[in-house]
Amino acid sequence: MARVPPGSRQGAVTIPLTRTLAAPAATSVCLRAEGSARLLVGGEVGQIAGYSEQVNGRRRPGRISLLYLRAGDESWWQLLPVLSHRFALGKASFLAAWTLPVLALLVVCIWCATYRLLVRELE
């Protein structure tokens, strides 16, 4: 259960959930608009299917777009292990969680190589 205070503007709306959901997150979401304002929900147009949105109980040809955010506040430093995990997903199968640290190391290597090259060429 979560509530968005009145006055939200058009665009992405963040809904603060009161409890954390475990993956896979909820696949069925009920949105209720109070008051008389017109509500538009972003997503994709498509054929009516099991995942299609329902408006007032009737399926409509579209699916809405919902993204679950991670709970609490995290710095980029704290997020590094998660980034490393995500980085390897959806890529060539031999890339794994080690890929991001290795790339960072390679960046350091080419910076050092560039520094050495410039120092030598400028002498």
Place this chain on the structure above:
Amino acid sequence: MSTTVEPDGPTSLTAVAPRMTWRRRVNTGARASLSQLRRVPRAGRACFLIAFVNAAIWGVLVPPFQVPDEIAHFAYAQYLAETGRPPPGGARAPYSPEQRVALDHLFTFRVIGQPRLRGILSSEEERGLRTALREHPDPVGGGGATSASNQPPLYYALEAVPYWLSPSHDILVRLFFMRLLSALMAAGTVLAVFMFLRELLPACRWAWSVGALIVAFQPTFDLIAAGVQADNLLYLASALVFLMLTRVYRRGLTFPRAIALGACVAAGVLAKLTFIGLLPGIAAAVLLLGWRAAKSERTRALRMIATTILVAALPVALYALLNVLAWHRGGVTAGGVAGVTENALPGGTTVTLAQTLEYSWQLYLPRLWFMKAYFTGYPLWTIWLNGSIGHLGWLDYTFPSWVYSAGRYVLFVLVGLGLAGLFRLRAWAREMLPMLVCFALMAAGLLGAIGYVGIRYRLANYGLPFEQARYLFPLLALYGLFVVLAARGLGSRWAGALGAALVALAMFHGLFAETLTISRYYG
């Protein structure tokens, strides 16, 4: 047939002699090529390696199919690799079932243009992708029309090599190795810029590395180098043409150089039709080189010019013939030229010369009072400068706005320094003036071609923007030269230090773009 063989002399065994000569020629050619490679300075090889590793990093950083138009370029390359012929185009399925499955499970079309959306973020989604790919969907598609299908096949034919050499038939593994080939081409471009500056400014050793490294760390260049994208071969061929023209201007026209120049031009035309925009300037340069060579020996000069033209034209003519006779792609250029130069639009209207000129003018210069406005901002800043600084991904994520404001001030300073540098090198500029004019013609030809195609695209697609900063990147060699001239602006004493500072700035710029990319797709 004589069978006399003299002990230490040339053989008179006529049946064997031609083969020996041919073999010897091949060996000599190979030895000459190797020795040419060895003659590349160590700094040039270092620039090549740095550029390759940097582009390969970008290739891993950017998720599959998130490089502009990579979906279409991969589809072309896969079709060619699987069937041995370029896609026929038309109203067929443009992507193979295998690519379609990958695109769907990577949520590619949902992520493109939506900077808040991400691709695969969980192990469950990853398992869904792997399960779908394990069912071995067909890698052969219909070869239907995409934004790339009218282009010539050279880049895609080269990409077919890593496609087949890939140790796995998994589409994502194949894509990884195909991206590495693009990174290799980007590194080749950087090396060509290095050699171009070496020919142009042989006394300024620091300038070769500075100009090449500036290109190597350019984020938009690296974004394109990250993907399966025919622009990579276009950039390489263009940089090689700049190099060859300068080399011939400096050292004279010989048959090997005439052949090399012709081959680079052919590679450019067969890489991407955009290269045609450079041709008027290249033709002027070839005429200039021929005229200079004719001063000493007219017949030999004419023969070498003819060689250049033949070497450039024959592969293109062969491609045109194959298009019509073997591949049945609908026309000499597979509709590639006709498709973007058509004056008649789908709605029945036509593009007039006045519209073309007005639009092309506004692309680069301030709009004049009598012109119809085609842009809301000033394209020199909003498209060309900001786009070069970085409109990343499918143009769907950008730097914070202060970066573009700062970039404009950096440009003002660099232009001022560049003009000062040109003044300091005025003796050199006078000596190189005829070739520099030809380079300017090449640039003008490209700018004109972008305008000519752009207005037609915009009007045919209800105002959808066509212009992207990467279209200027066939001129990367001139970008390297511009930065070197700017570094020379404060005088020779400070030139190296200023050049190194500009490279450092480019490296931070590139690193910023990389972190932005990580946050865009994985944060």
